[in-house]
Amino acid sequence: MQRIYFDNAATTALREEVLTAMLPFLRQQYGNPSSIHAEGRAARAAVEKSRRNIARAIGAKPSELFFTSGGSEANNTAIKGAVAALGVKTIISTEIEHACVRNSVGQMQDAGVKSIDLAIDQFGRADLGQLRTLLAKAEGKVLVSLMHSNNELGTLNDIAAIAALCQEFGAYFHTDTVQTLGYYPIDVKQMAPIHFMSGSAHKLHGPKGVGFLYIRQGIHIPALIVGGGQERQLRSGTENVAGIVGFAKAVDLALAEMSEHRAHISALKTYLIDQLQTHFGERLSFNGDWQGESHYKVLSVNFQSELPTDMLLFKLDLAGISASGGSACSSGALKGSRVLSALGVPDELRSLRLSFSYENTKEEIDRCIAALLKIV
Incomplete structure (x- = not known):
């Protein structure tokens, strides 16, 4: 796979x-x-x-x-x-x-x-x-x-x-x-x-x-x-x-290739947001200015889940999907994100950071949604 x-x-x-x-x-x-x-x-x-x-x-x-x-x-x-x-x-x-x-x-x-x-x-x-x-x-x-x-x-x-x-x-x-x-x-x-x-x-x-x-x-x-x-x-x-x-x-x-890549990645991010909202509804929320002035390659999302964030990431990894719970420079510490804490994101929410490149595809987002539906 x-x-x-x-x-x-x-x-x-x-x-x-x-x-x-x-x-x-x-x-x-x-x-x-x-x-x-x-x-x-x-x-x-x-x-x-x-x-x-x-x-x-x-x-x-x-x-x-x-x-x-x-x-x-x-x-x-x-x-x-x-x-x-x-x-x-x-x-x-x-x-x-x-x-x-x-x-x-x-x-x-x-x-x-x-x-x-x-x-x-x-x-x-x-x-x-x-x-x-x-x-x-x-x-x-x-x-x-x-x-x-x-x-x-x-x-x-x-x-x-x-x-x-x-x-x-x-x-x-x-x-x-x-x-x-x-x-x-x-x-x-x-x-x-x-x-x-x-x-x-x-x-x-x-x-x-x-x-x-x-x-x-x-x-x-x-x-x-x-x-x-x-x-x-x-x-x-x-x-x-x-x-x-x-x-x-x-x-x-x-x-x-900046303009071309921006258009491609922005479209993927928009599609992912739409699919997340369709499938998770009120169990979902977003962090940052996701509808406004935000980097087009980054999306921070919260789920209501009984599984801790590190377990969500582990299960995604087993499903063949690499994502993050926050900054890679500190993610190995397995502790809560100070960035999300500063924004007042409740501890009971499980936060993932999904970030994209010009190499990603719509089909990959579909696979990610399918995996999340089984995991979250």
Whole structure:
């Protein structure tokens, strides 16, 4: 039986075209980009070409893009670097940010930085009215850290409006675009200043283990990882050449096919919602802004069931369907989602996150509905 993968917010399948682009740098062109011989120069050229391509995709300059091991490292570097070098005394974020942001802010709070949790609405969207109030009365330098799309709910924040507010009050703005890079147009030139932005390859059918941190020109922060001084002294360690090349290829493909894939995935999500409502009725509810400004590839749904969420997921897995109870980065802990708790989702409801890719089909949704009818 062909398995069904509905966990694309956790990670995505590596595209064949991406693998093809990577293979030469895993086999023949294996030079170290820091070496001055021919193999090293070829590797360096590949890294810099990839940097230019990804920078162009987000409207940035190549010099503003720094490669990392992924989104978590990028977010850690931005938050801790802003405190260390920019005089940030207050960090404003929400309690439903990704764990790497939440925990980084917590570490900075332990070091004496003031941390403020911005209110969210019933969909998990940041309260920009309160943000304006907080920024207006804040003393000293402020960093606002808000994700573009919540990884569990799909709810979108208006990062252009947030950037404008931060500019108005002289605050720094960091946004995590791990879930939206390659799915929505992002152009840092067309917005008020975004000072830090993170991205990751494996959420858009690229390889795992590579991401980037965008740092606006003129901002300088210290390295989180020290050593050989790679990435212009910001991130030491030999660059993941094959991963970086694959990242750039994945971004190129995602941008070229964005409209087509969005239409396909959006139609699948709409069909799934309709089928769930038809078959489960009042036993069903949804989380996040599922009827409004929400990521088209993510759906968070609650069921009334006597089975705990982990057992629902286990039974779905046995039926050949991969789904999630929330963030894959913490799902192994088998504990309730702090994101859903923050929204007030009752503990007695069983919550699943279903997330899609361009490879999914209507027939797979029909199989999923049939399995859920037997399980829930």
